[in-house]
Amino acid sequence: MRYLPLTPSDRQAMLAKVGAKTIDDLFADVPEAARLDGPIRDLPPHASEMAVERHMSRLAAKNQTAGDGPFFLGCGAYKHHVPATVDHIIQRGEFLTAYTPYQPEIAQGTLQMLFEFQTQVARLFGVDVANASMYDGSTACWEAITMARRVTKRAKAILSGGLHPHYVSVANTMAKFTGDHLVTATPTLTAEPDTADLIGQIDDDTSCVVVQYPDILGRIGDLSDLADACHAKKALLIAVVTEPVALGAIKSPGEMGADIVVGEGQSIGVGLQFGGPYLGLFGCSQKLVRQMPGRLCGETTDSEGKRGFVLTLSTREQHIRREKATSNICTNSGLCALAFSIHMTLLGEAGLRKLAAANHARACQAAERLSKVPGVELVSDAFFNEFTVKLSQEARPVVRALADRGVLAGVSLGRLFPEAAELANGLVVAVTETVTDEDIEALATGLQEALA
Amino acid sequence: MSINQSGWRPEMGNSGNGCGGPATYTGNRALMLEEPLLFEIGKLSNTGLDIEEVKAPASRLGGLERKADIGLPGLSEPETVRHYTRLSRQNYAIDLGLFPLGSCTMKHNPRLNERVARMPGFADIHPLQPVDTVQGALEVIHQLAHWLVTLTGMHSVAMSPKAGAHGELCGILAIRAALEARGDTRSVILVPESAHGTNPATAAFAGYKVENIPATKDGRVDLAALQERLGPDVAAVMITNPNTCGLFERDMKAISDAVHAAGALVYCDGANFNAIVGRVRPGDLGVDAMHINLHKTFSTPHGGGGPGSGPVVFSEALTSFAPLPFVEKTADGFALVEEETAGEHHARSFGRMVAFHGQMGMFTRALAYILSHGADGLKQVAEDAVLNANYILRSLEDVLDAPFAASGPCMHEAIFSDAGLAEGFTTLDIAKALIDEGYHPMTMYFPLVVHGAMLVEPTETESKDTLDQFIGALRSVAERAKAGDEALKGAPYYAPRRRLDETQAARKPVLVWNEPQQAEAAE
DSSP: TTTOOOOHHHHHHHHHHOOOOSGGGTTSSOOOGBBBSOTTTTTOOOOOOHHHHHHHHHHHHBBGGGGOOOGGGOOOOOOOOOHHHHHHHSSSSHHTTTOOSSSSSHHHHHHHHHHHHHHHHHHEEEEEEESOOOOOOOHHHHHHHHHHHHHOOOOOOEEOTSSSSHHHHHHHHHHHOOOOOOOOOOSSSOSSSSSHHHHHOOOOTTTEEEEEEEESSSBBOOOOOHHHHHTTTEEEOOOOOOOOGGGGBOOOTTTTTOOOOEEEEETTOOGGGGOOOOOOEEEEEGGGGOOOSSSSSSEEBBTTSSSSEEEOOGEEEGHHHGGGGOOOOOOOOHHHHHHHHHHHHHHHHHHHHHHHHHHHHHHHHHHHHHHTSSTTOOOSOSSSSSEEESSOOOOOHHHHHHTTTOOOOBEEEHOOOOOGGGTTTTTEEEEEEOOHHHHHHHHHHHHHHOOO | OOTTOOOOGGGOOSSSSSSOOOOOOOBBTTTTTOOOOOHOOBTOOOOOOOOOOOOOOOOTTTTOOOSSSSOOOOOOOOHHHHHHHHHHBOOTTTSSSOBBBTTOOOOOOOOOHHHHHHHHHHTTTTTSGGGGHHHHHHHHHHHHHHHHHHTTTOOEEEEOOOHHHHHHHHHHHHHHHHHHHHTTOOOEEEEEETTTHHHHHHHHHOOOEEEEEOOOOOBBBHHHHHHHHOOOEEEEEEEEOOTTTSSOOHHHHHHHHHHHHTTTTEEGGGGGGTTTTBOGGGGTOOOSEOOOOOOTTTTTOOOOOOOOOOOEEEOHHTTTTTTTTTEEEEEEEEEEEOTTTTGGGGGGOOOOOOSTTHHHHHHHHHHHHHHHHHHHHHHHHHHHHHHHHHHHHHHHTTTOOOOTTTGGOSSSSEEEBSTSSSSTOOHHHHHHHHHHTOOOEESSOOOSSSTOEEOOOTTTSHHHHHHHHHHHHHHHHHHHHTTTOOGGGOOOOSSOOOOHHHHHHSSSSSSOOOOOHHHHHOO
């Protein structure tokens, strides 16, 4: 077996050294009844690299990929161009095959990268600090809600109807067990996000308001009044960003007063990967830092006075605090954070702004073109690279029909909100820099024919 | 071996730059290159990408244009490649050498698995595509799920948890849902003192009170103490098996029976499944739920701290409470069971834990790993991992205190303690000296039940020659620590940095870069 270096004679010599006759002697503590008496059922013997690659290639070939044709899906996962450099560097063994940097003297590469990543995320979000990553956007969102409970000592969280329904589901699942009280809503196909409704619901028991920006329908609205309303009641504003590229074009939630900003970093450097692994982003104001979940990298010096980096404030974390920790998270998304950071370094401010502008321009072109299709109505006029259209019929079969023509047309709201019949005609269309004029034309033509 | 291969000995002293030579203008030492922060070398106007400009119709940003500078410096492509390549060289990694971190399972990461995960058919598909356009992806999940259930002898598996601790949460929530379904409001979870910190943190995160179970002198769960504590308020017991002392819980079946008899359920932390894969099935030991770290047993790369993946296998008693979504084989192919399609059959599911469907990029790698090893290879994995650990244990027990060595063989990791080192010398000194010898240190000060613990897990992907050299190095360091060699206290001498001041980092945290004038103003 190619991954196992011990030879039969090594094994003999080593068994002799440890005083065992056979390998079974080393498993003597396993009760006889629990020992498998034969090989694992149905699993064939070891296979060559070529054979395994062939098996996996055949499975891969059964999927229609985003690159196979016109592609417009978003809703929390976006297709962006990932530069070749990103994938090259994250495959360097020193990054790929390193562990969590618990021995900082020989992990300065990972630690410095994390310090840079934290700074990039904090600046993008417009907040003071960011951590070294969470699993993904949905779990980061729940962690933010629990953090708000710890900070405010209140247990009522108001979730916007514009929050991704999977994120709401995750919070609902957890709240059942923790006793948090969640106020939730279903979005409506209106031009404005539900900011005014949210403001009306804040009371003295409210720990936080959770709002997605841009929201699940792609809409954007100013968060400043909402932040003021939260702060007037000593509640926190949590903003959720599932498309971080947007923040190269529109104001950051931090600038508008959000206390905690979390997000999904997949858009920058990570790729679609059928939903994982992704990258949870988590930032907040300096005064809340000791209630933050997750790993934090901080600057310090070594015994010769040289600058270096270490994991810090670990008295918040499970390996020190055990049941009193701020979260149970241990492993995070280190390699995805590296991919994000490399991509952001390649972009720089100038590149990020250009990329965001290209996304918005493409989305505007698509919105304009689709508006001309009979039976297609644009829901909102303020968006970044994703917008919702209301079709003259149910969107789900339309998406299905277009997939057969090789066009992946978007996410039907029927898929995301199966219970909400009033949303069934909604289609969320994401248009990134990867979309061409021909793609937009193919979508418009396809919709026109499907709706005829 | 009391001298390393370069001929340097501690008594030769140290000139401060670690090599006895003169200081350099750059601060570099030949191949050991210092690298400034991105924020010190990049500029807001620099970029490493050529992005096509798109002629825009009128902007529709709703008046929310971001006008102020964001503060994100960029680099050209060559500068970017060099920045990260230089940083990478300040890291230790499995690709460089033995990485014997106990309980973390740092084994070789096969490169075939990297190639497979990057096949466009897996890497370039969206989680919300129509399910008939992603049948191959669902089949991967289904195949891996099948092998995980088969290897553990359990009834079902939830694939969506994102990492080990997330899997623990999944298992505990299923247990709580099952108890609540029968109207049982138990409030306590029992956790052995030797458990990973994630166990008590998870139980608390899920709303439980946590109580410790003591260990016996031979490093195992104290069955009698456990039996005494079991009662109508205990919801579950979380057991790590093999445990964090590197020992198999001999009484596991008796523990499970006692827990079940008291109306509670058994959670097994499967972080150490790599020691028994292919030889023992946790399902035969009465386990109700167990997470499997795909980044440990099935060798998906650790990546400097993730991403991981933590599928959870369930007994029949818990299967109907498993979280959504999951994949089912139907007459027409593979179906994705989500909130909408859960129906009555899955009405008891405790809900969704995560957006989308789990760590696909880890599933492809783990499946390739399982198929590459096959039935014979996986069994050999466990056997070689255990043999390598016992070889280290028996080769060093004469020089380092091995608290459980007398009670029999260890499993995949060997535990030593700081007992017998010279006054004032600690596990930390041994660990830092190993860095100078070219190794990543073992896990230090964990588990908490052993004073000054050193937990050594070599894994099965190390050769005998590698182990022999490591044993020589650790023996040499241990002898120096027993002899009171003061030079050890300054180690590491040869790493990119000397010992770092963690107290300073925590007292006045600097978590992001601030431009020098800003940093001064803040003081």
